[in-house]
Amino acid sequence: MTRSRLQTIRCASLLTPAGWRRDCVIRLNEEGRIESIVDDSTATAELILTGLVIPGIPNLHSHAHQRAIVGLTEHRAADHDDFWGWREMMYRANAAINPDQLQDIARYLYIEMLRQGYTSVTEFHYLHHQPNGLPYQNPAEMSERLIAAADEAGIAIALLPVLYCRGGFQDEPLQATQKRFFHT
Structure with a gap:
């Protein structure tokens, strides 16, 4: 720093x-x-x-990319709304997030955490690739943006890249909206 x-x-x-x-x-x-x-x-x-x-209190389970959907999924619009509907909303919201936006979203979230007494964050990092599912030229681009956001905010970070290679519990292939999350 x-x-x-x-x-x-x-x-x-x-x-x-x-x-x-x-x-x-x-x-x-x-x-x-x-x-x-x-x-x-x-x-x-x-x-x-x-x-x-x-x-200080460590935040041991964060998904910074989900900060972008806060307020969109807090209530049920219909009786059939469930986790799967929430998941689809999350995929749609994250479909176009670029590296600059992820860094801004994460920095804002990490500053909020600091204001609430958290001193460190364990970030479960899902959003690895470009919107089309292809890796960035720098394969660690999104990871580096999360680390930079934490550095700018002044919070310690442990980054956990998440393995995401299946589209569901029945071993389905990844859908187009999930390709950004693919990681091996």
Whole structure:
């Protein structure tokens, strides 16, 4: 990452494995990891947190590309709506997402996560190829865009490329709308 990181954070109340500590300073290394916690009411700090400070929460199951359909599938339009209808809506919405759009969608999602207290994300990466199902010139294009989005947002990421080579539970071949997801 190229942006500067905080080195010191003053906490009014900090939850540690040993219990609550009051009026202490967290010192971070260049990677943003805790180097030490000191009880020093006179130490200066770059950031002062006056509320309760607790450990960050990892988001262990994210699909950034699905952020684009939030609000479109939260209610049932008909009694026959089910998971399969939702899945088709997801395929249609993702049919035209390009690398720039995926990066924008993911960055927005990751910023939302940070604002809610998440400190890292495990991204289940499905959207690998171009809309026509062919690989990008750089086969890792979409993966690199997710990593760049996380870097821009300031959240740690573990990227899990998903194996997707069947069109359903009965061993059907991939449909045209699923070809972007194909990965071996």
